[in-house]
Amino acid sequence: MDWKTIKEQGYMEIDGTRYDLSHLQDAWYDFVIEASGRYAELKGTLLVQYSSHCVSWGPKRGERIDFNIQGEQRRIIDDKGVHRCFCNRRYQLSAHLPHIFETFADRWCLFTGYENWLTIEVLGPAGEPQEYEVYFRVTKQSRSLLRIYVESAYVRDKGYGDQKHTKHRRDKVRAKVLLAKKLRGEPVRRPSRGRK
Numbered sequence: 001m002d003w004k005t006i007k008e009q010g011y012m013e014i015d016g017t018r019y020d021l022s023h024l025q026d027a028w029y030d031f032v033i034e035a036s037g038r039y040a041e042l043k044g045t046l047l048v049q050y051s052s053h054c055v056s057w058g059p060k061r062g063e064r065i066d067f068n069i070q071g072e073q074r075r076i077i078d079d080k081g082v083h084r085c086f087c088n089r090r091y092q093l094s095a096h097l098p099h100i101f102e103t104f105a106d107r108w109c110l111f112t113g114y115e116n117w118l119t120i121e122v123l124g125p126a127g128e129p130q131e132y133e134v135y136f137r138v139t140k141q142s143r144s145l146l147r148i149y150v151e152s153a154y155v156r157d158k159g160y161g162d163q164k165h166t167k168h169r170r171d172k173v174r175a176k177v178l179l180a181k182k183l184r185g186e187p188v189r190r191p192s193r194g195r196k
Helices: 003-010 088-094 097-102 162-166 175-183
Strands: 011-014 017-020 027-033 042-050 075-077 083-086 108-111 117-122 132-140 146-154 172-174
Touching: 003 011, 003 075, 027 097, 042 097, 042 175, 088 146, 097 146, 108 175, 117 172, 132 175, 146 175, 172 175
Parallel strands: 042 146
Antiparallel strands: 011 017, 027 042, 075 083, 108 117, 108 172, 117 132, 132 146
C-alpha cells in the first residue's frame, strides 16, 4: 500500500496487530522567535510532515526486498515509488517524533553536507544511550509558514558509516536561527571556524 493511503487510514495491520500511525499525521506548531538587536520578533507556524522512512527500511542499492519472506503486509510504497518494509524498531522510535518537533525551536540542528538537516534525540534511560537521528528539510511556504519534511529517522546500526556520517556534526546552528533565516529568506551558512 502507498504511504499516502496508509497515512490517511491512520494505521497498518500486520499479522493481526494494528500499528497506530496517528502520531505521524501532519502536525502544526506555532513558534515565536524573540527580537534581537537587528531583528524584530518573528511569529510563525511549522507544518511537519513525515515520510514512510520513519517507520520502514529500504532495499540496498540495486536490490529488491523479498516480500514473500518479509510478508506482504509489511510493504510500504514511498512517495518516490520505492517499495520499503515496515520496521518494528523504527515504528517504536517514531513515537518520539511529535515531542521532538513540539520542542524544535529549542534544539540544535546539524549541517549534513547535503541540502537537509539533522537533529539528534538521545534515548536510552534503560541502558546505553542511543542517538536517534532525524533528517529533515525546511522550506518556506508563505510569509509565516515553514514546512518541515522529515525524510528519515532511525538509530544508526553500530559501525555503519560512523565516520562518513559524523564528520560534519561539529557544525551546528540553533533551530531558532534556522527558522528565522528561512522565514527571512536568508541563506544558512556553515560556521567558518576560522577559515577565510
